[in-house]
Amino acid sequence: MIRALLADDQSLVRAGFRMILRAEPDLEVVGEAADGREAVDLARSLRPDVVLMDIRMPGLDGIEATRRVTALDSPPRVLVLTTFDLDEYVYESLRAGASAFLLKDAPEQQLVAAVRVVADGGSLFSPSVTRRLIEEFARPAAAESPALAELTARELEVLRLVARGRSNAEIAADLVVSEHTAKTHVASILQKLDLRNRVQAVVFAYETGLVRPGEAG
Secondary structure, three states, X not given: OXXXXXEOOOHHHHHHHHHHHHOOOOEEEEEEEOOHHHHHHHHHHXXXXXXXXXXXXXXXXXXXXXXXXXXXXXXXXXXXXXXXXXXXXXXXXXXXXXXXXXXXXXXXXXXXXXXXXHHOOOOOOOHHHHHHHHHHHOOOOOOOOHHHHHOOHHHHHHHHHHHOOOOHHHHHHXXXXXXXXXXXXXXXXXXXXXOOOHHHHHHHHHHOOOOOOOOOO
């Protein structure tokens, strides 16, 4: 059973999501929050698998709430709900550790599928949308990050491919290695750079200048 927490300041929106999720046999809504602070408190006490997080909420917004939720011990995955996909708030939520974002007016089955994918540790970003979002808002640092020195030459190569939207299978094919080896490299990169997911790795690659806008293919 996948345990979901709903965080949105509009009760009608929460009611709609609750109705959709509760209709599925493998999904359970364990709590609801009307603002970011409540979302963090409930995520800590209820330990859901996925938090459906609105970005714009009073008091503590969804970005800071995402940052705090993903910093918890054994944190839940965060699925950000947004009105506009190419939005600086969405970008900041990805930097904060969100695993995915979804438009609020997405079809019901897309929402359900997204919750399942995110709960399973996957990502449902369209590489093209993710790249456009990051290229629009990423601000490369003036100097190269010393953290890059922690990576081997092969890991730098893998990180560039991750930033270009390649899956583990595609990375394996590009580098002529097994998919298991590609996955191991990605896991090592996330651990060395203290990143929570592949999306943060993409953001890191752009903000350190390892990959520049227009290079992704």
